[in-house]
Amino acid sequence: MNDRQFGARLTADGASFRLWAPAAKRVDLLLERAQPMRRSEGGWFAADVSGARAGVRYKFRIDDEVDVPDPASAFQPDDISGPSEVIDHASYPWRASNWRGRPWQDxxxxxxxxxxxxxxxxxxxxxxxxxxxxxxxxxxxxxxxxxxxxxxxxxxxxxxxxxxxxxxxxxxxxxxxxxxxxxxxxxxxxxxxxxxxxxxxxxxxxxxxxxxxxxxxxxxxxxxxxxxxxxxxxxxxxxxxxxxxxxxxxxxxxxxxxxxxxxxxxxxxxxxxxxxxxxxxxxxxxxxxxxxxxxxxxxxxxxxxxxxxxxxxxxxxxxxxxxxxxxxxxxxxxxxxxxxxxxxxxxxxxxxxxxxxxxxxxxxxxxxxxxxxxxxxxxxxxxxxxxxxxxxxxxxxxxxxxxxxxxxxxxxxxxxxxxxxxxxxxxxxxxxxxxxxxxxxxxxxxxAEAVRKGRHQEYAWAYAKYGNDVPDPLAKSTFQSAVLDWExxxxxxxxxxxxxxxxxxxxxxxxxIPRLAGAAFGNADVADTGFLTATWRMGDGATLQLAANLSSSEMAHKLGEATGTPIWGGETNGVIPPWSVFWRLEAR
Missing domain, CATH: 3.20.20.80 (Glycosidases)
Structure with missing residues (x-):
């Protein structure tokens, strides 16, 4: 059931418009012409317009002083200060109609x-x-x-x-x-x-x-x-x-x-x-x-x-x-x-x-x-x-x-x-x-200038070090540099x-993933050398085991005491290369 209070809604013969404006004395709905909205308790203003359809654009005029978009506008075709557009959300023909999502563990x-x-x-x-x-x-x-x-x-x-x-x-x-x-x-x-x-x-x-x-x-x-x-x-x-x-x-x-x-x-x-x-x-x-x-x-x-x-x-x-x-x-x-x-x-x-x-x-x-x-x-x-x-x-x-x-x-x-x-x-x-x-x-x-000034203050050290190499957040080229390099x-x-x-x-x-539901934390430890071990109890009772050399030096270590089956990283012959990771699963 959709019973939301805010925004324009299509009705059987038109559209209903509502605005919560407790500090306003008067609100007019601006469509092809201005029409006063009725005020009700709690600072709400409303207007029902027969014949209004999806695609109509509108604004609200506050106390004959300022024209504003709907704060619950469904779409702004001309940016934030332009008119709001009524959208018919129910008209979209969903194809994945049977989709119910996936469990969080996935x-x-x-x-x-x-x-x-x-x-x-x-x-x-x-x-x-x-x-x-x-x-x-x-x-x-x-x-x-x-x-x-x-x-x-x-x-x-x-x-x-x-x-x-x-x-x-x-x-x-x-x-x-x-x-x-x-x-x-x-x-x-x-x-x-x-x-x-x-x-x-x-x-x-x-x-x-x-x-x-x-x-x-x-x-x-x-x-x-x-x-x-x-x-x-x-x-x-x-x-x-x-x-x-x-x-x-x-x-x-x-x-x-x-x-x-x-x-x-x-x-x-x-x-x-x-x-x-x-x-x-x-x-x-x-x-x-x-x-x-x-x-x-x-x-x-x-x-x-x-x-x-x-x-x-x-x-x-x-x-x-x-x-x-x-x-x-x-x-x-x-x-x-x-x-x-x-x-x-x-x-x-x-x-x-x-x-x-x-x-x-x-x-x-x-x-x-x-x-x-x-x-x-x-x-x-x-x-x-x-x-x-x-x-x-x-x-x-x-x-x-x-x-x-x-x-x-x-x-x-x-x-x-x-x-x-x-x-x-x-x-x-x-x-x-x-x-x-x-x-x-x-x-x-x-x-825009305030944003630039704020960035210069926050990253003064960076501007001192990199000068003009620090991108201007307002420049279009800064945005363009962020476009993902798929090639x-x-x-x-x-x-x-x-x-x-x-x-x-x-x-x-x-x-x-098949074992995540019901999984729990176990133990984790790390040596000064950078050798990390961790275990978790999985939802099916198996134990997930991690061993990793998180250092830039090889180290002598035997993983043979681990009884689980390797699922990533394979085995070692007593020497673990730098930045190596090994995962095992031990069945219950």
Missing amino acids: TVLIETHVGTFTREGTYLAMIDKLDHLVAMGITAVELMPLADFAGQRNWGYDGVLWYASDSAYGRPDDLKTLIDEAHLRGLMVFLDVVYNHFGPEGNYLGRYAPAFFTEAQTPWGSAIDYRVPEVRAFAIENALYWLREYRFDGLRLDAVHAIAEPGEIAMLRDLSVAAGNLAAESGRHIHLVLENDDNRASALDAEEGPPRGKYRAQWNDDYHHAWHVLLTKESQGYYSDYQRSPLHDIACALGSGFVYQGEASAHRGGQLRGEPSGNLAPTAFVSFLQNHDQIGNRPLGDRLESIADPKAVEAALAVTLLAPMIPMLFMGEEWGSKAPFPFFCDFKGDL SCNGQAGQQRLALVQELLATRQREI
Whole structure:
């Protein structure tokens, strides 16, 4: 049942328009002519227009002072400040009509940015690459945020109109076609959504609904006040909108630690319950994932059926940071928390999830961070070596492949792609792409200059070191440099890396995924030499065993005491080469 309060809805004889504008005295609906909207209790304005059809464009006029788009607009053909367009979501002829999704344990993610995934930068152009992803062993495509943003290029985290898929990538039916084609190939599709702030340009809510915001600030703007029922409903209905109207299989909620709600974040609980109800009603697998710097293990439950207040998993930044420090020796910023013993931190993440489970973080001024996580299922953690943040928030946007030993990266991949956590790649990582992914946006005027100034302040050391080599985030050429270099996957190095990743994911599909339901953490240990061992109890009672030389020196070591059957890496004759990884399974 679709009973959402926000946005335009088609009716039997036309369309119904609604706007929550508690600070407005008068609101007019602008179609071919202006017509007053009736005000009702709670600050709602409404108008029913007979004869209105899909495709009609409209705006709202507030107090005869400013014309604004619908904050729940389904589409903005002329960008964020233009008119909103009524979309008939029910008219799309879904082909994968029997698709119900896949269990969470099946998930192998690849994070993608629609605008740079192909030269064309559109939803429809992505379809031609889906067979490549299936052949690699990917089972789920995650799209960076699509909510309408200012201009023609953006990472997506500056979205202002949460319900409108950005017109730079195509029309709503194009997005549905992409999702439909993915489902026909057995691929899940996830969407990254941002509920901690609105973008800096095109947000008119403060004019007619200031109750949307608190006095608190996030790093990106005013905090949203989810204590207000209408505000909470706006976000929860948005999540259901993407899941229902576009049939996304799951959502990744960006930086929920920046949601300014004291104590337990009730909005997150309510959103999870609502998604769980949708999953139960529709018989679909729906998966919700968090990014949460607070490492709140209590928010997670990977094996619960439909989500009932909790979340399948969290992006495990700890896992990434420890590997990054080991592979690059970098120690600036948050990497400083992992420089003492990155090998130990990797073992901790493999053995119990988070590295920080209540310990003090020096980078955060001694603040205690995290909760114990070892009693969670390993699948409550999404593990990765690269993502948009960890590449794009570097001054040059350079990937791990450009700054680390390829053999070491391959060892890290062999651990990440076979461990019982949920693995994620960043687009192009499967062939070792070196295409940068720098920060880019398309603001104008004073806001553009403010972004430039902010970047210069944040990365002063980089501008002093690299000068004009640091890309200008506002330049179109910066965006163009981030377009994925598909041609490089045909070179020798690209083909070798593709073969490695394909073989690893085939092994995961064959040996790991069938045993993931009910799996549990075991033990992990690492020697000063760099020799790592770890075990997990799998859902069928088997023991998964990892042994790895995570150093640049060969070492004498016998794996003969391990009683399991080799599934990756083969055997050794007492000498383990540098950056070598061995996986075994011991049946119950």
